């Protein structure tokens with residue numbers, strides 16, 4: 328089942344508390360293959376120059392390399408053209424950009440925005456704030472008992488006042504996969520625009536915006552083998568013209584006079600000031616790497632590994648897992664609790680065995696509260712993880728039960 | 736593992752001074768928003784001295800055992816003394832190494848106590 332990629336990730340050789348590192352906190356951020364780090368080094372040693380501003384060789388080279396990643400990103404998500412891709416600093420900024428540049432102009436008091444009960448704070452709080460400021464109403468798509476979006480409940484929320492529907496592609500807590508195409512079709516039927524937070528889903532599954540039909544789609548480089556500090560905002564071409572700039576300053580400008588200016592009309596109006604050129608270029612190397620392994624192979628691997636982990640952890644009576652029943656609806660994120668042991672303590676004991684997991688709200692406090700707990704422990708898998716990693720996690724779990732004298 | 740000594744687990748699983756005080760002088764709540772740990776602390780104070788303490792908490796073994804140990808420590812002590820108590824005292828009670836990520840847990844009880852003293856003096 329292993330894709331045998333461990334050798335490409337230098338950090339996996341690391342030891343933690345004398346034990347081999349087993350990295351199972353991929354939903355927070357992924358590790359980086361050597362090719363990605365090499366590109367960063369190469370950029371600063373051979374090509375470093377600001378983009379879009381010079382005629383000298385270095386500037387031309389760095390501009391070309393930067394713009395090539397825009398092309399690559401467009402292809403990776405099936406966008407119609409590179410002009411639909413905006414680089415930001417992370418998924419969070421991409422969502423805020425939609426709120427500022429599109430929603431402010433197009434949504435007013437009396438209108439409605441729908442988000443789902445699965446959302447990360449990044450796709451909830453900006454809309455809470457937006458609604459507080461504008462007087463628009465915020466509606467929440469409920470969950471089924473199986474941790475999936477309740478599509479009948481969603482249908483009931485939709486009406487002609489619905490202007491925007493914001494959903495995640497995959498929950499970072501329960502791993503629940505969301506039927507994006509169906510949600511988009513239902514939303515478009517009432518004339519609402521659709522924003523997809525693909526921060527988790529794009530990491531594990533092939534994503535095609537033309538097939539989904541969404542208006543906006545956002546994600547972060549750092550969760551998919553790329554560096555931190557790069558986010559992507561996909562905007563459907565027909566909407567770019569109706570949007571205002573996100574920030575004002577250099578590079579997003581057409582002409583500037585002393586008291587007024589004209590802005591660029593294309594994606595450039597969202598990229599003010601010097602961009603994170605080196606990291607964008609390294610993100611391009613991450614996309615190449617993912618493409619080489621193949622998103623379908625990654626999805627298959629991650630799901631099989633997840634199924635293995637779920638089965639192993641499911642054997643412990645005192646362990647409660649929060650994940651949809653049908654494995655087809657599951658991304659490789661396993662949230663669990665253990666009777667009588669706080670998730671923080673679970674994470675500390677796992678760490679003592681070299682196993683990195685996360686404990687807490689996972690930036691999705693309303694969702695975790697809906698699960699009826701005050702926090703969960705979470706393991707999340709990616710392409711370099713193996714069955715042996717899961718076996719080490721099982722040993723760590725046994726240690727937890729032993730230390731806390733939990734009878735299983 | 737070092738962190739989970741018998742002593743810590745004993746206090747976690749059978750906390751000392753757990754519960755409420757009906758004729759309390761003051762009640763305060765404190766929580767750690769990052770992980771959701773909470774403590775409700777009741778104090779009975781007479782002549783500047785804590786004559787009784789009780790708490791109800793939920794959270795990890797470190798936050799709850801630390802509160803339990805602290806509750807034994809402060810009973811019968813003067814507020815003027817407790818006000819000057821340093822966080823070192825908590826680490827001494829715990830007797831295990833606390834990593835950076837667990838400092839907030841270890842000091843939740845301490846923060847609750849200082850909160851109570853401040854409110855009482857108002």
Ligand SMILES: Cc1ncc(COP(=O)(O)O)c(C=O)c1O
Pocket residue numbers: 354355417418419420447449450495497498499524526527547690
């Ligand atoms: C579903 C989801 N959305 C958004 C984000 C935010 O990503 P970033 O912190 O890179 O902006 C995350 C990351 O934790 C996430 O899991």
